[in-house]
Amino acid sequence: MLEKALSGSKGYWIWVLFLLTVISAGVGAYLIQFTKGLAVTGMSRDVSWALYISQLTFLVGVAASAVMLVIPYYLHNYKAFGRITILGEFLAISAVTMCLLFVFVDLGNPVRIMNVFLHPTLNSVLFWDATVLNGYLFLNLFIGWVVLESEKKGVPAPKWIKPFIYLSIPWAVSIHTVTAFLYAGIPGxxxxxxxxxxPRFLASAFAAGPSLLIILAMILRKFTYFDAGKEAIQKLxxxxxxxxxxxxxxxxxxxxxxxxxxxxxxxxxxxxxxxxxxxxxxxxxxxxxxxxxxxxxxxxxxxxxxxxxxxxxxxxxxxxxxxxxxxxxxxxxxxxxxxxMLEGITEYVPTTIELMITIGIYALGALILTVLYKTALGVKEYAESGKVMGAH
Amino acid sequence: MTVDRRDFLKIAGLAAAGLSTVPVAQVLTEGTAMGVEEKAPAATAGKRWAMVVDMRKLTPEEVEHASHACHEAHNVPNIVNADGSTDTKHEIKWLWGGEYEFVFPDATSEFLAANYKEKEFPILCNHCASPPCVRVCPTQATFKRADGIVVMDMHRCIGCRFCMAGCPYGSRSFNFMDPRPFIKKTNPLYPTRMKGVVEKCNFCAERLFKGLKPACVEAVHSGALVFGDLDDPSSDVRRLIQEHYTIQRKPSLGTGPSVYYIL
Incomplete structure (x- = not known):
């Protein structure tokens, strides 16, 4: 299905090229950070997590918000969300990927990242966060793909996908709860x-995520044939x-x-x-x-x-x-x-390199989202125009 | 007898680092010769190591000496800016001094006696009975030994800095850059670290193994720093804690600090 993302208008390719340029700049900045260490960021002994981990925290919420489409559509049979649920799931894929990358670029020793799974530590919230984030990424990729594939073939989604969809609901809650526990369990x-x-993480997530979905739906309406529909947007x-x-x-x-x-x-x-x-x-x-x-x-x-x-x-x-x-x-x-912890104050200001890495990751997220949405809309266009293709 | 590297670390208490300056072969032979179960003949045995800081005797100069001795013994870099001033954002500290109101923020008052206010209190890892840093570490790079010392496996640390967020005492430092250019004189008996790992005071586990007292204790000649085993009723630390009123840092957090202060 990804071939749908390989053909597009001039505007589409300019957008993709622009994102690739921003990503390259981010990669370049990361190489500097990788060589010189995190001293090139604005972080310090006192403010030891900053922009990167903040973005992880925020984007986990965006990712979790897909559930705000899944619950009404799959549990309450709210038909108006039928056409856009896939947009929520694909947004989740993009957001979770960014989350994982923000954790990665924050590590002092990224080459040792597999230690988290080589030495699983059940008492560490970070271990659980890595686990649930990867699980959520898998769930959304899997569900989104299977549902879209069925749509492409013009058949209803297979029944066996339902348990995965139901599982994705508590899982979405879990990713944000566990991320909150990174902070909420620390003494002092x-x-x-x-x-x-x-609870506040979930509330802000269910506001920020659907807001972004509305913005994206309006962008799609302006630049593509796809209209999420007035009712769906109002409900969001x-x-x-x-x-x-x-x-x-x-x-x-x-x-x-x-x-x-x-x-x-x-x-x-x-x-x-x-x-x-x-x-x-x-x-x-x-x-x-x-x-x-x-x-x-x-x-x-x-x-x-x-x-x-x-x-x-x-x-x-x-x-x-x-x-x-x-x-x-x-x-x-x-x-x-x-x-x-000693009542001192060290202020934090991000550096240019830190900002470039951050923007680079956002650009990569945007690229993933662009490719996935292009694929989804391509499939929908085909299916909705009645020219149902045979499976191949 | 096979020596699992981790067991070796636990027993030998060698809080090793990114790339050891001690030749690997030397470390290995030492480890094998000593064995897993056996201690070095001179090793100081203990079940619950603790330190009592007697502030009646301790002078600011002695805190300075203790800090120097500690940092020299452990190859703690002196991170400075281009102009030679301390780079406070990236500095590495194992033991240093601080004023009462910052060290004991929840036990201070407006009218605190001036002689307490002006004293220099040593700040170091508390080697907590229930250490939050160990709880949050995703790789067990920070762990607590049977004798109560909280140590780090520098080879396992991924540099996520969760432990720094978790420590309520600000005892941990991160190597934001390669520390080696900032070490004035490298002590060949202790490993240096690489960039990207966290480090902190290890209660001189490597010295205890050789039967020596911690470097800071040795550097303070007035005897204001007392080190010993809380599990031993006849130990000096137990005696001091029983005979004097002592305070710990932020005891309400339930971490169970092993550093006690006599005011």
Whole structure:
């Protein structure tokens, strides 16, 4: 089926070429990091995880959000999602691949990565995270491919794929829960030591992921024949609305616990993020932009009249995605390291090399997504035009 | 008798590193000669190693000496910027000094006596009874020995730095770059490390194996650093802890630190 991705318009090839160029730049930057060590990044003894691990955290959410299409379609027989469920699954493949790459580029000794599986350590959350992420990647590749193959042949998906689809639902929840446990089980880092970490991860994921899907659906509608349909997009919009509100509710709980209890150590990171601590506050403007964007998005989403307007809905989705990216893709991980374990403050600023690697991985994710979507749409076009091909 | 490298590490306590400066053959013959079960004739035996820091005696100069002795013995690099100043973002520290309010942030007060405020408290790995770094390590590169010492297998560390996030004491350092150019004088008896691995204090496991006291303890002549076995009721550390009021760093986290401070 991949041959569908090998023929395209001039615009398609320019886009692919552009992505390949960005990826090459990222690979070049990585080679520098590989040779010189992580000193070429902005990370330090105190902020020992930063942009890379933040992206892992954020993208796990995007990956998990495929389940927001799978549940309505497969469990509630919600037909409007029938045509776009594959888009969610393929987005998951792209996102999980990026997650795994972000873990890889963060390693000081990447050539030893197989040690994680050579010496499986059940008490380490990172071992479980690697396991569930790889499992989720496999599940989505497998399900997406089998379903699409059937669509190509013009036959219903085989019955035996159903158990895998049902398994993918709790599995999606697991990848984000386990990723939350990377943080939520660590003693002494108070921003992370919270029981609502996993629930909030899921809420923000189910807002950010479907937002991206709406954005992608609108892009596809503009540049291809494919229209996800008004109903499907509106339903996704409702999902984003509820998830975003739940996320903000849980976030507010964090502030209540930290500030009503009055326990200083529980407040320090939040103060650093939103007001600055002892004159340090690199992330303060970012966090307020995040809150503002999220607030505007919430207004646009909650008022039905705004949400039903597709232009406003698109705007709300872009704002939601940006807001949650800042929150999870910057603030959460970096904020957890400030102040450090000796009450000192080391600020973090990413380096150009770090940014190039990060953008390179995003470009690779975009390329995977492009190829998979091109394949899916090619197959759908064929199937929907009635020219069902024989199996070969 | 076959010597599994890992068992050898556990017994010999050789927290080996990326590429050893000790010839491999020498390490292997030493290991085989000593055997897995047997200790070196002079090895100091212990079941639960601990340190008591007597702050009544310890001077800031002595903390400095202890730090130097430790870092020299273990080939800890002195990472500096181009202008010669300490590169605080990438520095490697096994033992260093810090003020009370930073070392004991949850046991401080506005009106803390000035003589405590100004003292230099040694900071090192606490060799916790329940170490979070061991719990989070995905490869068991960090592990706890039967005698309570938390050590690292530098050959197994993938450099994920989960242990650095996990340690509530800031005791761990990461080799952001090749450390070797920053080692002034290499001690041939201890391995150097490569870039991309985490390291920390190992309670001088390699010296205990030879029957020696930890380098920092030896460097402090006033006897302010006392090392011994908590499991031995007649040990100096047990006696000091029983006779004096001692505090540990962040005891509420349940890690069970093995470093006690007498104020």
């Amino acid at each position: 880092r108070h921003l992370w030591l919270t029981a609502v970490m996993a 919009g409702q999902i984003v609305t509820y998830a975003l509100l739940v996320n903000f509710f849980l976030y507010a709980m964090e502030f209540f616990t930290a500030f009503y209890s009055g326990i200083p150590s529980h407040q320090h990171s939040l103060i650093y993020l939103f007001a600055g601590l002892h004159g340090h506050g690199n992330l303060v403007p970012w966090m307020w932009v995040s809150v503002t964007l999220g607030f505007i998005a919430a207004v646009l989403l909650v008022v039905p009249r705004f949400r039903r307007n597709e232009n406003l809905l698109l705007a709300a989705c872009v704002l939601t995605f940006a807001s949650l990216w800042i929150d999870k893709g910057l603030g959460l991980v970096i904020g957890g390291f400030i102040p450090n």
